[in-house]
Amino acid sequence: MMPEIVIHTENLTRRFGDFVAVNNISFDVKVGEIFGFLGANGAGKTTAMKILCGLLSPSSGVATVAGFDVYKENERIKENIGYMSQKFSLYENLTVRENITFFGGIYGIDRKSLKIKSEELIQRLGLGPEADKLVGSLPLGWKQKISFSVAILHNPKVVFLDEPTGGVDPITRRQFWDMIYEASAKGITVFVTTHYMDEAEYCDRVSIMVDGAIAAIGKPSELKQQFGVENMDGVFLQLARGAKRSE
Amino acid sequence: MNKLLFLLQKEFKQIFRNPTILRMIIIMPILQLILLPLAADYEVKNITVSIVDLDHSPYSNRLIHKIDASSYFKLVEYSPSYRKSLKTVGDGKTDLILTIPRGFEKTLIKENSAKLHLATDAVNGIRGGLGSAYLAQVVGDFNREIREEWLVLPRNSEIPQIEVTSANWYNPYSKYPLFMVPGILVVLVTMVGAFMTALNIVAEKEVGTIEQLNVTPLKKHEFILGKLIPFWVLGMVSITIGMVVAFVIFRILPVGSFLTIYAFSAVYLFGVLGIGLLISTFSDTQQQATLFAFFAMMVFILLGGLYTPIEGMPRWSQILTYFNPPSYLIKIVRAIYIKGSLFSDLKNDFYILIAFAIGFNGLAILNYRKRMA
Amino acid sequence: MKVFFAFVKKEFWHVIRDKRSLIILIGLPIVMMLLFGFALTSEVKNSNIAILDFSKDPATKTLVDRIDQSQYFTVNKYLNSEKEIEGVFRKGEVRLVLIFPQNFENDLSKDKKTQVRLVADASDPNTANITINYASAIIRDYQNEVNENKMLPYAIEMETRMLYNPQLKSSYNFVPGVMTLIMMLLGAMMTSVSIVKEKEMGTMEILLVSPMKPIMVLISKAVPYMVLCFLDIILILLMAVYILDMPIQGSLVLLLAESLLFIITTLSLGLLISVNVNSQQVAMFISLVALLMPSLIFSGFMFPIENMPLPLQVMSNLIPTKWYYSIMKAIMVKGLSFEFVLKQTLILAGMTVFFLSIAIKKFKINLEA
Numbered sequence: 001m002m003p004e005i006v007i008h009t010e011n012l013t014r015r016f017g018d019f020v021a022v023n024n025i026s027f028d029v030k031v032g033e034i035f036g037f038l039g040a041n042g043a044g045k046t047t048a049m050k051i052l053c054g055l056l057s058p059s060s061g062v063a064t065v066a067g068f069d070v071y072k073e074n075e076r077i078k079e080n081i082g083y084m085s086q087k088f089s090l091y092e093n094l095t096v097r098e099n100i101t102f103f104g105g106i107y108g109i110d111r112k113s114l115k116i117k118s119e120e121l122i123q124r125l126g127l128g129p130e131a132d133k134l135v136g137s138l139p140l141g142w143k144q145k146i147s148f149s150v151a152i153l154h155n156p157k158v159v160f161l162d163e164p165t166g167g168v169d170p171i172t173r174r175q176f177w178d179m180i181y182e183a184s185a186k187g188i189t190v191f192v193t194t195h196y197m198d199e200a201e202y203c204d205r206v207s208i209m210v211d212g213a214i215a216a217i218g219k220p221s222e223l224k225q226q227f228g229v230e231n232m233d234g235v236f237l238q239l240a241r242g243a244k245r246s247e
Numbered sequence: 248m249n250k251l252l253f254l255l256q257k258e259f260k261q262i263f264r265n266p267t268i269l270r271m272i273i274i275m276p277i278l279q280l281i282l283l284p285l286a287a288d289y290e291v292k293n294i295t296v297s298i299v300d301l302d303h304s305p306y307s308n309r310l311i312h313k314i315d316a317s318s319y320f321k322l323v324e325y326s327p328s329y330r331k332s333l334k335t336v337g338d339g340k341t342d343l344i345l346t347i348p349r350g351f352e353k354t355l356i357k358e359n360s361a362k363l364h365l366a367t368d369a370v371n372g373i374r375g376g377l378g379s380a381y382l383a384q385v386v387g388d389f390n391r392e393i394r395e396e397w398l399v400l401p402r403n404s405e406i407p408q409i410e411v412t413s414a415n416w417y418n419p420y421s422k423y424p425l426f427m428v429p430g431i432l433v434v435l436v437t438m439v440g441a442f443m444t445a446l447n448i449v450a451e452k453e454v455g456t457i458e459q460l461n462v463t464p465l466k467k468h469e470f471i472l473g474k475l476i477p478f479w480v481l482g483m484v485s486i487t488i489g490m491v492v493a494f495v496i497f498r499i500l501p502v503g504s505f506l507t508i509y510a511f512s513a514v515y516l517f518g519v520l521g522i523g524l525l526i527s528t529f530s531d532t533q534q535q536a537t538l539f540a541f542f543a544m545m546v547f548i549l550l551g552g553l554y555t556p557i558e559g560m561p562r563w564s565q566i567l568t569y570f571n572p573p574s575y576l577i578k579i580v581r582a583i584y585i586k587g588s589l590f591s592d593l594k595n596d597f598y599i600l601i602a603f604a605i606g607f608n609g610l611a612i613l614n615y616r617k618r619m620a
Numbered sequence: 621m622k623v624f625f626a627f628v629k630k631e632f633w634h635v636i637r638d639k640r641s642l643i644i645l646i647g648l649p650i651v652m653m654l655l656f657g658f659a660l661t662s663e664v665k666n667s668n669i670a671i672l673d674f675s676k677d678p679a680t681k682t683l684v685d686r687i688d689q690s691q692y693f694t695v696n697k698y699l700n701s702e703k704e705i706e707g708v709f710r711k712g713e714v715r716l717v718l719i720f721p722q723n724f725e726n727d728l729s730k731d732k733k734t735q736v737r738l739v740a741d742a743s744d745p746n747t748a749n750i751t752i753n754y755a756s757a758i759i760r761d762y763q764n765e766v767n768e769n770k771m772l773p774y775a776i777e778m779e780t781r782m783l784y785n786p787q788l789k790s791s792y793n794f795v796p797g798v799m800t801l802i803m804m805l806l807g808a809m810m811t812s813v814s815i816v817k818e819k820e821m822g823t824m825e826i827l828l829v830s831p832m833k834p835i836m837v838l839i840s841k842a843v844p845y846m847v848l849c850f851l852d853i854i855l856i857l858l859m860a861v862y863i864l865d866m867p868i869q870g871s872l873v874l875l876l877a878e879s880l881l882f883i884i885t886t887l888s889l890g891l892l893i894s895v896n897v898n899s900q901q902v903a904m905f906i907s908l909v910a911l912l913m914p915s916l917i918f919s920g921f922m923f924p925i926e927n928m929p930l931p932l933q934v935m936s937n938l939i940p941t942k943w944y945y946s947i948m949k950a951i952m953v954k955g956l957s958f959e960f961v962l963k964q965t966l967i968l969a970g971m972t973v974f975f976l977s978i979a980i981k982k983f984k985i986n987l988e989a
Contacts (some may be wrong), residue, residue, distance in 0.1 A: 053462045054618055074618060075464060083462040087455030093264045093620075094257065105253030106465045267901040278909060286917045288927040289662065289746045336783060337954055339946070360775045369782035370792050370953045373662060374924070379780050390776045397774055408737045409728065409763045413752045415742035416709065426744055446901060513685045529640065533900045534813050538644045541805065546651060554922060556747050558667050558715075565658035578712060585743035588710040 004031045006158055006189045012061035014047055021047040023212035024061065029191060029205075031157075031178075036203030037193040038218075040240055042067060044194040044212040046086065046162055052191070053083050053160055058060050066157040079107075079183065082151035082159035082188075086166065091148055092136030096127055099135055099152055107154035121149050141172035145179065152183050161192040165199065177202050200232040208239050215239045250465060254473030262477055268443060272481055276435050279574070281496060283431050284424035287554070291377040297324045297332040297341040304352035309532050314345070316577040319381045334366045342378050354392070368494050417502075417585050422496045428554045429584040432489045433576045436512060437487045437519050437547065440542045443480045444523030449536040452454070452527075461617045471612060475520045482516040502587030508580060510590065514600045515576045521607025522572075528614040547573045572603045623832050634814075635844040649802050649852045653859045656794040664750045670697035670714040672705070679725035683736075683762055687718070692754045709741045709941045711781035716740050716751045728766070753933070759781075771917040782870075784953050796948035797921025799856055800941045804915050806849045807886025807906035808893065815894035816903040834987055837978060838894070842887050847887040849883050860952075869955025878951065878961070881968060882944040886911075895983045915941040925953075943968045 007029035014022040022044045029035045038043045050056040052065050054074030063070040066080040083089075090099045100118040109117065125145060131149045135143060136210040144164060151160050161180075165173045177199070184190050192203070200206050200220060216223055216239060220232055227235045262268050271392060296314060300307050315322050319340055326332040335341040346364040357360035365382060369375030418425050451457040460470060490508075493499045501508060522543065527602035530536040549558075551565065568574040575596050582588035590597070636642065671685065673680050686694040697714055699705065708714050719737040721727075727734035738755055744747035785792045815838055818824040827837045841986055853876075860866045868875065889911060897903045918936035925936050935940050943964045950956040950964075958965075 055458060055461055057618055075466075078462060079464040081462070083459065085455060085458050085462075089456055089459035090260065091456060092454075093255070094584070098257070098260060102253055102257045103459075103463070104387055105256075106250045106460070106463050106469075108250065108464070110249070265901075267899065271905055274909065279913070282917055282932070285932055286633075286923040286928050289924065290749075290927060292721065293926055300650070333783075335951075337956055337960060339950075355776065360777060362779055365780045367780065367782050369785040369817075369923075370949060372785055374789050379782075382779075383778055386776055390774070393776075394774045408733050410733065410759050411658055411738065411756045411759055412735065413738035413740065413756070415704075415740050415745070415748055415752075418742040418745055418748075421742065421745035421749065423745060426746075435763070435772055450901070478765055479911075507665045530639075532817070533904075534817065535638065535641050537809075537813065537904050539642050540884065542644050542648055542651075543980075545648070546655070549655050551658060554754060555662050556664060556667075556744060559661045559665050560659050564655070567659075581743055582710065582712055586710050586741070588712070592707075592711045603706055618716050 003031070006031045006066055007191065008062070008064045009052075010062040011049065012048070013059050014044075014056065015059045020212050020227075022051070022058075025209070025212075025214045026061075027207055027214060027217055029158075029189060032187050034180060034190045034192065034202070034204045036198075036200050036206035037209070038175075038195065038200055038206055039193075039209035040235065040243060043209040043243070045209055048209070049160055049162055049191070049193060050085055053081060054078055058092050075209060079113075082154070082155045082156040084147050084151045084159070085162045086162040088140075088143060088147070090135045090150065093134055095132045095134055096146055097131045097139070099146065100153065101104065101140075103150045104153050105230060109154055110174060117153060121153070125149060141168045141176075144168060144172075145176060148176065148179055152188055155186075155190060158189040158191055158213060161190065163193055163195070164181065165194065165196065173199070173212075174211055197232040198238055207231070208236060210239050210243050251469050251472055254465075254469065255476055258473060258477040262481070266524075271443065272439060272485045275438065276485055277492050279431050279435060280428060280489060280492045283495065287427045288423045289373075290421065291374050291381075292319055294320050294342045294374070294378040294381065295323045295340065296320050296343045296345060296382075297326050297335055298322060298327050299329050299332055299344060301347040301349040302347045302351040302488045306352040306355065306393070307347045310347065310386070313389050314382070314385055315383070317385050319378075320385075324356065333366070336366070338589065339368075341368070343382060344373065345382065345566060356375075358502060398612070419582060423497055425585060426581070427553075428497060428499050429501075429580040430495045430551075432486055432493070433515075433551070433573055434548055434553065434582055435489050436482050436486050436516060436576075437573055438544060439482045439525065440478060440516050440519030441523040442537075443481065444474060444520050445526040445536045445540050446533055447478070447529070448524065448527035449472055449530050449533050453532055460509070460577040467612065467615060467617060470617075471524065471608075474524070475517070475608075478520055478523070479516050481512075481514065482519070486512050499584070501584040503583035503589065507583050507590050507593075511576060511579050511583075511593070511597065511600065514597065514604055515572060518572050518603035518607050521604060521609075521611050524611035525607060525614060528611060528616075547571055550574060551577050553577055575599055575603075623830070624836055624840060627830075627832065627837065628843045631841050632844045632847075638840075644808065645848055646852065646855070648805070649798060649856050652798045652801070653795070653856060653864070656798060657791055657859075657864045659850065662746065662750075662883070663788060663806040664747055664754065665691055666694045667692060667716065667747070667751050668696045668714040669693045669755075670699050670705075670708055670717045672702065672717055672719045673696055674722045675720050676722035677723075677725040679728060680720045683720075683759065684718075686762060687755065687758055689787075690754070692751070692758075704705055705739060712741075715742070715744075715747060716755060718755065761798055772880075789864070789866065791860065791866045792920055792953045795856065795860045795864070795943050796864060796952060797919060799853055799948060800882070800915055800919055800921070800945050801912070802852050802856070803879075803882055803886050803944075804889075804911050805840075806845045806852065807883050808890040808911050810891040811845050811887060811890035812897070812903045812907060813900050814845075815841050815890075816897055816900050819894075819898055820900055828987070835983060838983070840892060842890065846883055846887060849886075850879070853879050858926050866952075868952050870951035870957065874958055874961075875948070875951045878944070878947050878965065878968075881965065881972065882940070885944070885968060885972040885975070888972050888979060891979040891983075892975050895979050895986060896985065914939050918942050919945040921945060940968055940971050943971075944981065 005028045010026045011024045012022060013024055014019060025048060037045050051058045051070060052063060054070060054077045058070060065077045068076040100121060101114055104114045104117060130138060148164060165176055180190055188205060205219050207214050223235045227238050229235055270408050298311055314320050324335060329344060329346050332341065344366040349360065351361050363386065365379055367379045369374045492533040526536055526539045530539055530566050548567050550571045557574060579596055582593060671684055684695060687693050697708060705717050717739045721735050725733050736759055738752050740748040740752055765854065796831050818827065861868060891904050892902055918939040919941040925933060947961045947964045952960050
């Protein structure tokens with residue numbers, strides 16, 4: 001049986017004036033996959049991701065997420081995805097519990113199940129004592145874990161993570177990836193951008209963007225073989241050498 | 248509907264945790280209502296006069312006493328020469344210099360007419376103009392007295408006379424606070440509505456949380472209502488605080504009904520919130536939003552007839568005031584406070600305010616995008 | 621010094637790239653000058669007036685026509701009874717009602733005495749008094765005409781000279797007022813908000829570890845606004861001279877020098893706010909309540925200080941804007957020289973030094989903590 005496809009793009013392009021941020025990209029992501037979306041700063045990762053989340057209109061090409069068209073059905077897409085942005089996305093002047101309640105609420109979870117779910121979540125994260133503290137007072141690593149949990153609270157088909165582990169220590173990153181695996185095991189497709197190459201190894205499949213286009217796509221092991229290198233760092237360096245855009 | 252409740256819950260929690268917002272809705276009304284009405288007294292009084300009496304005659308003395316006795320004037324100096332007096336005008340100590348030339352009395356009696364010289368500091372045109380007009384009145388009275396002494400005119404003369412009497416309704420003692428307070432209430436509501444809504448939404452943009460909202464299935468109208476309702480409540484709270492302060496400090500209560508004031512303010516506030524929302528769609532940073540809001544407030548209030556009457560304006564700016572929501576509410580709240588106007592008196596204005604509310608919010612909704620094009 | 625210029629350049633780009641704000645920062649003085657110059661007057665023109673005429677004879681008709689034709693009034697309503705007055709006032713339709721008694725003409729020609737009653741809606745006391753004065757003057761003129769202006773003996777003539785502002789233009793008052801307001805907005809509010817923004821975003825720390833003196837970091841943020849401020853001042857002066865026909869009587873150099881001093885004053889206030897505050901909204905709120913509002917109230921340009929209650933008059937002396945405003949008026953309108961504004965200048969300079977030294981002291985304490 002062919003695995004079901006949850007994200008599909010064909011020749012997806014986005015221009016800002018003369019600048020082509022995303023250039024003719026085509027790829028599929030299968031249900032339950034952890035899909036790594038790699039690239040240097042400015043390669044077009046975030047732009048592509050924003051199009052898929054319905055935050056930005058594409059200029060041309062085809063894209064569907066969870067079976068819905070990004071042009072016409074972007075509001076339907078939003079019901080089926082979770083999103084964690086690069087900028088920190090919880091309300092700092094609300095408590096952990098209030099944030100969970102709020103985001104759960106606007107995804108349409110009713111108050112009763114929300115109460116149970118948030119209690120469960122707080123226990124699982126081991127945040128019992130902090131549950132009624134303002135999010136702004138917590139360390140970054142914790143905020144990111146809560147952000148992620150909030151993003152998948154409504155059991156979306158896909159969760160988009162935009163550089164979720166920027167600026168935290170390796171141990172917290174490891175814990176964060178455990179949470180990603182857990183979500184994936186529950187059948188949530190994970191679409192993650194990162195520029196940590198060791199994290200790329202954790203993904204089922206990765207694509208590497210260079211100058212707005214996809215330069216390589218495949219399982220980490222296949223890519224390493226193809227480029228004849230030991231690790232993803234090597235793959236990335238070979239591809240990035242030819243890049244014109246960078247910061 | 249349920250989602251809206253979650254949004255409202257969140258907004259109210261954030262508002263109560265934000266000391267700036269609370270300060271703004273409490274301190275602003277108190278400060279503005281105390282300072283502005285006390286400061287905004289345009290009556291021209293306490294006009295300072297310097298006298299250069301070169302005649303030193305009984306008549307010149309009588310004239311000086313007469314001026315001194317008038318409530319408009321304060322004699323600040325007797326000066327030996329016009330040039331010396333001029334210097335005090337330069338310092339801003341004197342408004343008027345009255346020079347009584349040598350031989351004033353003699354000329355008046357012998358030649359049937361005499362001259363006085365008046366010099367006025369006209370930097371402030373209104374003060375200068377009215378000041379000299381008042382002095383001319385005093386001199387005119389003095390003139391009549393002199394004439395009557397010499398001519399012994401019969402009281403019931405052959406000259407036809409029209410006696411003019413006047414009555415000042417609603418505010419017989421010309422109290423400025425009564426006039427200013429209702430206007431300032433409107434300024435308050437406008438500031439809370441436009442400034443705070445714009446800042447609040449733009450702050451979410453700046454921090455990045457708005458993106459997180461845009462990626463949820465939350466509908467545009469839910470988001471907008473979720474922002475408007477809390478600030479609508481705050482606006483109503485601030486006008487209430489304002490009315491309490493007006494009573495406590497100035498003992499001013501509306502002659503008309505509170506209910507009418509609330510009805511008009513409620514509709515007006517939605518319009519103003521729409522303006523705030525519109526500003527937020529144009530700005531990416533709080534700094535920009537502040538500037539836009541400040542600019543809008545400045546123009547709104549100046550054209551609103553708060554300080555200067557709208558009838559005095561030239562045609563083009565009167566037309567501008569038709570599109571200026573505060574001009575309506577300032578007029579309305581004053582009418583209810585001072586004259587006790589009824590809802591039926593102001594019905595047309597009510598429809599106009601509704602039109603504003605629909606118009607501004609419509610524009611804002613059109614302009615608000617969950618997805619960037 | 622090189623690093624400093626690099627910083628200033630960066631800040632300039634920040635300000636210039638934000639086109640929308642720039643339009644407002646330049647548009648605001650223009651719009652204010654136009655509004656104050658052409659739209660706002662406390663003069664009364666074309667005030668709506670209602671007539672309640674119990675005589676309806678040729679004399680009252682002439683008088684009503686005369687009133688309608690004057691630039692001050694427009695007759696827009698005829699009433700039939702005194703009861704209707706309340707209604708037209710409540711609807712705000714007219715400002716003044718003119719009441720003629722029965723037999724107006726008859727009384728005037730036969731009894732040599734008659735009456736006119738004026739009833740004003742005095743909710744706006746100033747306008748009410750002015751309309752009453754104008755209406756009385758028109759009636760008096762009419763009476764004099766009836767009397768054929770007999771030459772009266774023992775006449776005292778008044779020769780009046782309006783000093784400084786012979787045409788009684790209001791621009792002489794508000795131009796310096798607009799200048800002070802713009803300077804407060806740019807120098808204090810914009811500067812403090814832009815500094816506090818860096819704090820809020822956490823980028824301040826990055827700037828502070830740069831090889832520049834911390835206070836210079838703050839000053840480099842203020843420089844673009846200072847320059848904009850100066851441009852706005854020049855813009856205002858050009859508009860005053862060429863559009864409002866208001867010549868600058870005193871020395872332009874002195875005027876600009878005093879303005880520079882005041883820009884530094886506003887800047888020091890902006891710094892003072894930004895070292896004490898951690899959120900943009902608070903910075904804005906304080907600038908609005910503690911700087912802009914008092915400037916508007918106490919400079920004397922919107923409200924006459926001499927009419928205020930004594931405590932407010934005393935308070936006004938603490939507001940730097942008041943001193944700058946009086947300096948500007950002295951130089952621009954009265955053409956006075958430096959010695960006449962020495963006192964105000966010293967006060968202003970003293971305040972500036974005071975604010976600046978507190979700001980710097982507080983800033984150093986913050987850095988050490």
